[in-house]
Amino acid sequence: MKKHYAMKGRELVLRADGADLTAADLDVLADACGSLDRFAEASSEIEALAIKNIEDLPEGYRREPIRGYFAVREVGDIGQCSRAKALMEWRQLTKFCGRCGAPLKDHGTQTARVCPECGNMIFPRIEPCIIVLVYREGKILLAKHVQRNQDIYACIAGFVEAGETIEQAVEREIYEETRLRVKNVRYFGSQSWPFPAQLMLAFTADYAGGDIQLQADEIADARWFDPNDCPASPQPGSIAYRLIAAARR
Numbered sequence: 001m002k003k004h005y006a007m008k009g010r011e012l013v014l015r016a017d018g019a020d021l022t023a024a025d026l027d028v029l030a031d032a033c034g035s036l037d038r039f040a041e042a043s044s045e046i047e048a049l050a051i052k053n054i055e056d057l058p059e060g061y062r063r064e065p066i067r068g069y070f071a072v073r074e075v076g077d078i079g080q081c082s083r084a085k086a087l088m089e090w091r092q093l094t095k096f097c098g099r100c101g102a103p104l105k106d107h108g109t110q111t112a113r114v115c116p117e118c119g120n121m122i123f124p125r126i127e128p129c130i131i132v133l134v135y136r137e138g139k140i141l142l143a144k145h146v147q148r149n150q151d152i153y154a155c156i157a158g159f160v161e162a163g164e165t166i167e168q169a170v171e172r173e174i175y176e177e178t179r180l181r182v183k184n185v186r187y188f189g190s191q192s193w194p195f196p197a198q199l200m201l202a203f204t205a206d207y208a209g210g211d212i213q214l215q216a217d218e219i220a221d222a223r224w225f226d227p228n229d230c231p232a233s234p235q236p237g238s239i240a241y242r243l244i245a246a247a248r249r
Ligand SMILES: [Zn+2]
Pocket: 097, 098, 099, 100, 101, 102, 115, 116, 117, 118, 119, 120
């Protein structure tokens, strides 16, 4: 089903009456709030508007953080919204050719941008990230990140670096953040996480050795918790939530 999204940064604009946005709503919001970009993609059945000013919405609309939206929507809607957000970010950051500097144009038929000067084609960017829940005798390892303003404990996560395998990224991130070694790394699932372009690849692993030593600039605390008695954890709609929920069974 075709979905319409209006967004700015990490927030969506929703109708206050709870109904889905329509193309007419995007027109209203573009007029009232200004439009930075608007695009439609037939294959994914999305149309999205990036608005200039989200501070002063017209009557009948409200703001909602995209992550909060994910927490209460169906998987299909989350997928469409993720794609709209990811493509919007990519379009806003992909305006000039990295090879020759000329302004890019939309490709006529594909979701890509093309350089009219040198023919360079640029496709939407995806950044693979690993996220891992480590088990030790029925307990799970959760960490509190220095940079997050929320006071939450979450799974170890990080970007896959150039030249390494996903498995190496799992072992490296755990070691860097906590100095622990792991074994039995097992694939759990994945999720698009367009903040701005991550593909989250989730794993579980078993403790293999070492004592927790925190990486000072990144991790404020890391501990083993009983999965049924752990502090505030990520909200529904995220793969981190699913990892921790699976540990409770
Ligand atoms: Zn070029």
